[in-house]
Amino acid sequence: MNKWAIAALVMLCWALAASFMVGYYYYQYNELSSKTKEVMITANLGINYGNKSATRWFNGTKISAGSTLLGLTKLNTSVNYTGSLSGAFVNSINGVSNSNGKYWLWWTHSNYGWVFGQVACDKYVVGTNETLVWYYETYSASPQPPS
Amino acid sequence: MNTVKIAVIVTFCALSIGTDYTLVGVSNVKPMDLIVFIGGFTYGPVVGSLIGIVSWLIYGVANPFGFEPRIWLATMFAEPVYAIIGSLLRRALGSPNLGSLRFRYSVLFATMGFFPTVVYDLITNTVYAFVYNTPVFVALFIGAPFAVVHEGANFLIFGACSVPALRALGKVVKE
Numbered sequence: 001m002n003k004w005a006i007a008a009l010v011m012l013c014w015a016l017a018a019s020f021m022v023g024y025y026y027y028q029y030n031e032l033s034s035k036t037k038e039v040m041i042t043a044n045l046g047i048n049y050g051n052k053s054a055t056r057w058f059n060g061t062k063i064s065a066g067s068t069l070l071g072l073t074k075l076n077t078s079v080n081y082t083g084s085l086s087g088a089f090v091n092s093i094n095g096v097s098n099s100n101g102k103y104w105l106w107w108t109h110s111n112y113g114w115v116f117g118q119v120a121c122d123k124y125v126v127g128t129n130e131t132l133v134w135y136y137e138t139y140s141a142s143p144q145p146p147s
Numbered sequence: 148m149n150t151v152k153i154a155v156i157v158t159f160c161a162l163s164i165g166t167d168y169t170l171v172g173v174s175n176v177k178p179m180d181l182i183v184f185i186g187g188f189t190y191g192p193v194v195g196s197l198i199g200i201v202s203w204l205i206y207g208v209a210n211p212f213g214f215e216p217r218i219w220l221a222t223m224f225a226e227p228v229y230a231i232i233g234s235l236l237r238r239a240l241g242s243p244n245l246g247s248l249r250f251r252y253s254v255l256f257a258t259m260g261f262f263p264t265v266v267y268d269l270i271t272n273t274v275y276a277f278v279y280n281t282p283v284f285v286a287l288f289i290g291a292p293f294a295v296v297h298e299g300a301n302f303l304i305f306g307a308c309s310v311p312a313l314r315a316l317g318k319v320v321k322e
Contacts, residue, residue, distance in 0.1 A: 023287065
């Protein structure tokens with residue numbers, strides 16, 4: 001008996017079980033989303049144009065549960081973006097476009113302070129009373145938004 | 148069919164039904180599948196299937212969770228998948244010396260407990276979907292945790308018990 005063939009069978013078992021659970025959680029997520037889409041939550045959105053300017057806040061914005069950061073941004077600003085497989089890429093906010101190495105990057109405030117957004121804004125679901133900031137800065141500098 | 152063989156088959160049925168009722172509170176963890184598999188491995192698919200069908204004839208009808216004829220038929224006629232896999236594995240392995248390479252055989256039997264359980268769960272969940280007018284994919288997704296428990300339990304039961312059970316049976320039964 002080839003030990004690698006047996007190991008492959010075990011891995012196949014694992015893959016099948018994991019796939020079933022992925023399906024289960026995907027279904028549960030969709031169920032929960034559809035049941036809570038009428039529920040309204042509030043979130044805080046900040047827009048910072050860089051160059052040490054003050055952050056403009058849109059506190060207490062009401063959005064439906066399950067909304068993404070893109071939805072929250074659309075409610076408060078004029079946003080231009082390009083869709084792609086990995087998600088929406090923001091080109092400009094309120095007429096200020098990406099240029100000279102500066103881009104619109106987003107941050108969320110957690111218990112550990114400001115955390116850099118890891119996914120596209122249309123993939124990030126906003127939480128209740130969450131505070132998010134769009135910060136117009138360079139990737140290389142990546143400074144934390146001012147409080 | 149000799150008397151020893153008949154005695155072993157009847158004992159298998161009794162063991163299967165007895166453990167089903169004993170473990171009625173432990174959902175989806177049952178040695179019945181292993182017993183049917185061993186029946187198929189030792190005596191072929193027909194005898195193995197009979198053990199499964201007879202067990203479900205009793206446990207399925209007098210079931211503490213209730214009786215639904217279509218689901219009962221599905222479980223009863225899906226159970227022989229273990230006997231078929233058992234007999235196919237026996238054909239593939241020949242007369243294996245289970246005393247040597249014991250760990251490898253145990254892992255192999257564990258996986259052979261897993262795969263037919265996937266098939267079994269797919270069949271029974273699909274029938275459940277039709278009986279309760281649920282979309283098939285929803286039934287499969289909702290049933291996934293129970294299926295995974297069933298498959299994981301069979302992986303462990305088959306892995307831990309197949310080799311000792313077959314070795315012990317080999318001492319009793321001379322084919």
